Amino acid sequence: MSQSNSNDRLAKLSWRERIGYGLGDAGFNFYWAIIGSYLVFFYTDIFGISAAAAATMVTVTRIVDAITDPAMGAIADRTNTRWGKFRPYLLFAALPMMGAGIMTMTTPDLDDTGKLIWAYATYGMLMLVYTILNTPYNSLSGVLTANTQERNAINSTRFFFAYFSSIIVGAATPEIAEYFGDGDTNSAYGWQMTMTVYAIIASCLFAITFFSTKERVSPPKNQEKTNPFNDFKDLMLCKPWLILFILAMVFMTTMTLRGSSSAYYFKYFVERIDLLGTYIGLQYFGLMLGAMSAAYVTRFIDKRKLLMIMLIIVGALSIAFTFIPKPHALGVVATKDTQETTLDASDLLGSQHNAGDKYEWQRHDKIFWIIKKKVTLPEPGANLDITALKGETISVKRISADGNTLDSSSIPVEIVIMFIMNFLISVALGFKPPITWAMYADVADYNEWKTGRRATGMTFSATTFSQKMGSTIGSAVLLSALAAMGYEANQIQDGASLMGIVYMQTFIPGILAIATALTLLFYKLDSKQLEDIQKELQERNA
Template identity: 60%
Template sequence: MAQDRTGTISLKEKIGYGFGDAASNFYWAIIGSYLVFFYTDIFGISAKSVAIMMVVTKLIDACTDPAIGAIADRTNTRWGKFRPYLLFGALPMAGAAVLTMSTPDLGDTGKLVWAYITYTLMMLTYTILNLPYSSLAGVITANTAERNSLFSIRFFCAYFTSIIVGAATPDLAAYFGQGDDAKGWQMTMMLYACVATILFWITFASTKERVSPPVGQKTNPIDDIKDLLKNRAWVVLFALALIIMVTIVLRGSSAPYYFKYFVERPDLMGSFIGLQMAAYAVGALSYPFLLRRIGDKAKLLTILMATVGVLCIVFAFIPKPTSNGVVTITQDEAITLDAAELLGEAHKDGDSYQWTYNEKVFWIIKNRVAYPETGPTLSLETAKSEAISVIKTSKDANGAVTVIDSASMPIEIYIMFILNILISLALGPKSPLTWSMLADAADYNEWKTGRRATGMTFSAASFSQKMGGMVGSVAIGAVLASIGYTANEAQSDGSQTGIVILQTAAPGVFAFVAIFALRFYNLTGNKIEQIQKELAER
């Protein structure tokens, strides 16, 4: 039994487990990066109403976590404690997600009621499905090195999905909607839900539970919670989960506003978020290597969060691009564009023009499509979600040819992308690192008390993460409301400043708060080895 508990597990099982978080992030990446934007700019709910809704629904949702954790800990089936939830919870989750991204025409009050009900339902089904999935990692193996590898692969899969969701969602919504944004977002969620359901079933079929509670263990949920509150390492991790989730949600949820209203290049939104998720994935894969180099989990996390904090503060000082040279048409409308305005240069005799729009294939891969009409102006009767630019070719008196493309990327945007990648690389190892530390805390609890409550350990951490997500989402909505944000209109200087702070300095401050909390973490590598050895001997 001891060998089975601490033995190695196959790469196939690790990847199968990782598919479960790939599935989860078809939902979570939407929530973290686009949901507030969806409610304000697609569904038409005010920012203030969204902020209040996030508080109410997140409080309800977070309170379900300990209950589901306690139920999962006491579930006994021929498939184990946690795997059955993957089998039976996938379809209800898919249905709730599609309803959340549906936009019936119910009037202002009706829309808000619909949002409350469907989002609460979505998060309840997410808890029923994802909390047992997270707890499953704690019982697949007790081998510390195998856990580190398992969590690294898990979060690589999670971030890989987030790359797809972050980068492709705006384009998929435009493709499916064909001018109807609401339909486009609903159909995109339907596609994601179908894929996620299949992935959850693969995880169910490819994993095995090996770590069991002590024989004859009898506990009640109150005892489980008391044990956790006496577990210093778990208390620190509870606080860290909340703080770091605020950092992540602030960055993800404010990015659409940042690129739409400050950078004024909404066509780059998917690229920015997609690269962010790609860097998260690379960072997650690097976790075992970094841990071997640093040697201590708390020290590694301190270094990573310090890096995030410094880079976020630097990000805040990037100025607004001097020019962007691209006009994004978000709906059907007649419009006339002037090349001189986009290029910042007056028209001269002999200048020739080629108007183009960027037809995105995937992520940052674009196809520049030429309009048949040329000239210093472009008149369009209809345009749907097109990022339009112009290329000017001119000759001087000596016949030298000069080509200017209004879509050439300003240096400020390059710096934004570079800093975003560096910050995300530093945040990437955070997830496998902290979840591995949670599994250590569950082992410590069993070693100290003789009772194991894996589901409760992870559910309480999930509760903390959701509270962090609530704080982040509420902060977005509250700041937008306080600065007078109005959807789909030009923003004032004060409003733009608030959006910039949400994307940059605010996450940096929370990263530094996380460093302070880490000072109280007390489970070192030697202590973990001792715990695993004694548990195996028992």
């Protein structure tokens, strides 16, 4: 498909094109969801890098990578092919990204220094290729159409698919890694094969986006070739873009803290790592619902006002999340995650043994993914020797003297509340991405209207730069805090290290969400002004 002129810049898009564009972000989230939710945990607890070393590595690598975003935006803006400026990168950078992703999740047998060098090289390469592919993809949403409501629609569709693939990654990754790794026998190989599967799927989705989309919004016909530094200067003088830059950075810090701390929160505070995949999957399902709702709700409420409301809701709920107490009972124990040799029924049930109580210990055998059946073990006492049961998931049922039954596999009420709060926070957060990506496209139009020059790639790439900086800050804060509080992988956490994990999952993201909402007080581009800008741009390009 060739790039068209600007006559159809306000075109309404077919569902085929909306879905085709959205599937591209589904592909990116087969990488980004595993990076955001599991990479830090992978480095510390699978590859064996210390939290402090991982903090330095992630920070340095992402800062270097973030600097490449504006450069890639400038290159994309100056790319001219028969397929357009941005679409070709989706086709030609997919395979290098696949290779970099697989290598990042590969764990060669090296000493501590060798592991760090390997992590720097592979993760740095993954982020570089991600930039080469993702910057043109983001910019593509600004040139498919200049119709503001259509932009809301395509970004809602985009994030529906993004979160749909993230649900798969968030919920299924631990189980897929366990399947390929033969349980706990070869967990490193399991993670490598999981990334291999994801990378193959992602490459196919990028190809679909390439073949199903069309670039319609071109630079002004009289625009002369400009120096990239002039494009960057225009952004630095553009107040709406500067506000979105700060918003994106603070928001990504929030998201990274929530995502990266989830594994630690469930492993050491909740002590139910078996629920992690379900928790993250539900989180992405909530994000998907929010993203789907955004296009409809923005018909009635201005984007800026709606986003402020949702971020304040996120902040209030996240702070309230802090006060959910530690579950009173373990409920279910994955024996591979405990150093104990004996399980006490009272620990799993949260209540003491009484005279006349009888017990049934149960092993949870997996049938498919999270579907399991319970097999009763022969031991009838209040304690169970698990020496021969390593790698199994165990619960207990107590039949009291009066005939009442208490099953520890029932989810404790504290965990139920955690899941509900996480879901509500995620729905509110889901509104943010489609709204802000539509805002970035609006800012590109605003800059063209104000300066007479269009730099779509630079606008979106500089925004991606701020997101990566926010992600860097989030990962660095988490890892540095863990190191400062004495975190040691696979050891019982208590005191400062345990509370630090809790705050990283709850209180700190809440405060950052409220700070993000406050930045929008200074954003003044409203629907009426954007409508006038589009009319004038259409007249100029007629």
